[in-house]
Amino acid sequence: MKALWLAMLRWPTVALIVWGCAWALRIGLLQAGAGSGLATGAAVCLGLLAIVLVQGRWRRAIMALGFPLSWLLVLPGSQLPSWLWLLLLLALIVVYPLRAWRDAPWFPTPADGLQGLAEAAQLQAPRILDAGCGSGAGLIELRAQYPDAELVGIEWSVWLCLLSWWRCRRWARISRADLWKMSWADYQMVYIFQRPETLAPALEKAREEMRPGSWLVSLEFSAAGLAPTKVLQGAGRRPVWMYQMPEPVGRSRHKRN
Ligand SMILES: C[S@@+](CC[C@H](N)C(=O)[O-])C[C@H]1O[C@@H](n2cnc3c(N)ncnc32)[C@H](O)[C@@H]1O
Known part of the structure; x- marks a missing residue:
């Protein structure tokens, strides 16, 4: 009931x-x-x-x-x-297929919306996923931050997927997929711009699949009750909430590499 x-x-x-x-x-x-x-x-x-x-x-x-x-x-x-x-x-x-409605409507990442991200999370030639890449605006901003990154965008709506592919085809890999059904294990950063209620399950998925030290980054929405590792904010901009995956308990930092 x-x-x-x-x-x-x-x-x-x-x-x-x-x-x-x-x-x-x-x-x-x-x-x-x-x-x-x-x-x-x-x-x-x-x-x-x-x-x-x-x-x-x-x-x-x-x-x-x-x-x-x-x-x-x-x-x-x-x-x-x-x-x-x-x-x-x-x-x-x-x-806009029904499956996508629960997560987010089609709002693009604004121009310069990710300013400061590359300084806050310094990554060498990373693989970055835009989970639900919409029209490709988020990928464009990720590229501005990480010009050497391997960028991957997935999107559930066929038409938005095509639009995103058209805009980003020269430098990103775009495909149609469900962000919940694919593995996030191979990415140093997963970027999402979805809904407030998406964050808790996204963080759970990230913690299960992503490697220690990698990042889940969310534009605008934070996970209620969970402190972010960093937040980028300022007048006139949407906050960028950054969650770094923790080291497994009992594992010392120098043993990792
Ligand atoms: C707010 S838009 C953000 C678009 C892009 N990331 C940006 O920042 O410009 C969210 C996108 O996620 C897509 N989406 C929602 N649920 C999804 C799912 N389960 N799998 C893949 N894409 C999804 C929607 O179709 C929509 O295009």
Whole structure:
């Protein structure tokens, strides 16, 4: 039962449930004799109240705007045909397959967003993975930091994978893969820009697979309750959280090489 509740609260299921409830509320109120304004207003309020169920500005905006937008589209007299909704949804699913929704929407790493990374983690000709490389913006910033690195990008969305391949094909290896199903063992750094809730499982995976001394680097989101090894931050920039994999307990540093 608890698992069912947790699944319902996951993104994007929670948004679909809230929008469905908003429509059910509007229809129910209309059938009970309420005026159209009251019924629609109540449904809009439900969407607004439900934003507490999700984290992040974008998810909250999508949650709140879902019902009013769908209502505008089906409004009698609207110039927009209602099948447009279906078309938009299909386009979204093609560009952005459902598996990727739980981790992150498509926000690129901003230009200069990784400034200072190469000084903070000094690596000689490393192998670096951008796990979920989107349009390739993160790879471009990683290359600016580590020009001699072997850069690898993986992405679940076919279309974003193609875009990323097109932008980075001359100097990075891009392929379509699921970041959770591939091994991170051969990388000195894994870079992710996902969602707040992605960090804890990502750190667990990194600790299981990555070698001591290697780095998991996350733009913007940190793992709640776990102190990072370093943080790059400053006015007007998103923080970069850096987690270095620890030495196994009882292993002295000079025995490692
Ligand atoms: C916020 S974007 C970041 C893109 C890129 N790393 C950057 O910083 O510019 C996150 C990307 O991760 C991808 N993604 C989400 N879940 C994934 C998964 N399980 N496997 C591979 N890619 C995934 C999404 O499709 C999206 O393109």
